[in-house]
Amino acid sequence: MFYLIRISRKIIKLNNGFLVLFTAIFVLGSATLMYLIEPETFGMWFNALWYVMTTVTTVGYGDYYPKTVPGKLFAMLLYLFGIGLLSLVIGKIIDGFGTIKKRKEAGKLKYHGSGHVILIGWSRRAQSAMEELLHADPSLDVVVIDDLERSPVDRDRAYFVGGDPSAESTLETAGLTRARSAIVFSDRNIDDAALADGKSLLIASSLERLAPHIHTTVEIVLEQHIQNFRHVQVNEFILSHEAVSRLAARSALHAGSVSIFTQLLSSKVGEDVFEVRPRPEWKTYGDAFQGLLNLGATLIADRSDMTINRRLQDPMPEDARLFIICDGSTYERIRAAT
Known part of the structure; x- marks a missing residue:
């Protein structure tokens, strides 16, 4: 024995x-x-x-x-x-x-997928963004990075990676180079706006160094700090406090306008903003505007240029990125036809 x-x-x-x-x-x-x-x-x-x-x-x-x-x-x-x-x-x-x-x-498992969205910094805003992403695209995975001890997410297609979000090892564990895009949320635990935006800048620098090809969105506290990001190729900025203040001001000036923005910001209610590819027969912005209008969609911009509806006779460039407003079913019909 x-x-x-x-x-x-x-x-x-x-x-x-x-x-x-x-x-x-x-x-x-x-x-x-x-x-x-x-x-x-x-x-x-x-x-x-x-x-x-x-x-x-x-x-x-x-x-x-x-x-x-x-x-x-x-x-x-x-x-x-x-x-x-x-x-x-x-x-x-x-x-x-x-x-x-x-x-x-504990967030120690490596994510092996691709085409996912990375959310850096867990908060209620990050949670809302995660819910919106998962609802808008049923095939999309979301990876959350934070230095928490335990995973804050309990959803299908949502994963957690724990660690320093500016560290290369943490970003590699989250599959940064295979990601579709990354969103950096401001750290609400830091009271000083300069320090909070400084941390966001450090994380954005790491993203740019390791994966300059992915689309990066950064939330900042103060608008004047955007110039400090000039050496980092951040695609878009979100102003945390100013956005809410400006919506409140719009509501006071134009009653009911906030509900329009709410619809456009959420895929769960009303119309949404989508990107469509130009068709060969669309030679001018007017051709695209009328063609999309006949399909039930409204053309609003080429990239960030929202003046195209006043320049309908202008020729449309081959690399145009057209944004429209419509519902989900209309967008699916347009995408299937292009």
Whole structure:
């Protein structure tokens, strides 16, 4: 019994891969040995394998059983050693799943997908952005990066990576180079606006250095700090406090206008903003405007240029990026036709 305990302790410490290999060799070897001991009883090697598997996993079905003394002695060895070995393997597998779950909750698992959106800095604003992204595109994955100890997300297609968001190792774990875009949210735990925007600048610099090809959006606290980002290729800026203040002012000046912005900002309600590819027959902005209007959509901009509706006779460049306002079903019809 003492030797069995020592052997068991050594087996428990074995590498998981080696343990699985050892178990497979043990089962196959036991089946071969049992068949050699009693070839008449089992008839073929596969029947011996069937007997070994049913013996180490259950009490056996009784369709095959050893009839000689050597066969019965070997069966007793299977009872003592085989059942315990297989139970250990199953326990290791279950423990492995538990370890994976713990690592996932701690944000230590590497994300292997591509075409995802990375949200840096967890907050209520980041949560709202995540919900909007997941609702707008059912095939999109979202990866959240923050230095929290446990994952704050519990949604399908939402993943968490823990660590310093400016560190290269953390960004690599989140699959930055394979991402579609990244959004940097201002750290609300920092009261000083300069320090908060400084942290955002540091993160944006890391994004630009490691993945200059992805679309980057950065939330900043003060508008005058945008010039400090001039050496970093940030695609778009969001002003956290000013945006709310300006919406409130618009509401006071033009009653009901806020509901229009709310519709455009949410894919859950009303109309949305979409990008469409130009068609060959659209030679001017007027052609595009009328063609889209006939399909139920309104052309509003070419990239950030919203003056095109006053220049409908101007020729449309080949690299135009047209933005329209319509509902989801209309957009799907337009996309299918282009």
